[in-house]
Amino acid sequence: MGADLSYRCLGNNQYELTLYFYFDCGSIIQDTPPVNPQISVSSVSCGQLFNINLAQDVAVSGNEVSVLCNTVSSNCNNGAYPVCSNIFIEIP
Numbered sequence: 651m652g653a654d655l656s657y658r659c660l661g662n663n664q665y666e667l668t669l670y671f672y673f674d675c676g677s678i679i680q681d682t683p684p685v686n687p688q689i690s691v692s693s694v695s696c697g698q699l700f701n702i703n704l705a706q707d708v709a710v711s712g713n714e715v716s717v718l719c720n721t722v723s724s725n726c727n728n729g730a731y732p733v734c735s736n737i738f739i740e741i742p
Contacts, residue, residue, distance in 0.1 A: 654670040669704055686705060
């Protein structure tokens with residue numbers, strides 16, 4: 651359904667990459683998040699080009715990100731309302 655990729659400088663030439671992968675729990679076509687997505691990193695000024703496999707952070711994965719009223723349930727929790735869940739993947 652969608653994805654967001656961001657990075658944060660930790661200093662000392664170290665970066666944290668974060669990938670949010672959004673999918674619809676109630677989709678007829680079941681979206682499945684990638685297990686270990688690979689991204690390419692490049693720097694023209696440093697002459698670098700390499701791939702990184704991101705690892706899923708299971709402690710925060712699978713959170714519902716749509717806002718619903720307290721009186722209804724999403725289709726991720728056996729309810730009737732469509733909602734998105736996210737998979738949070740990062741590498742420090």
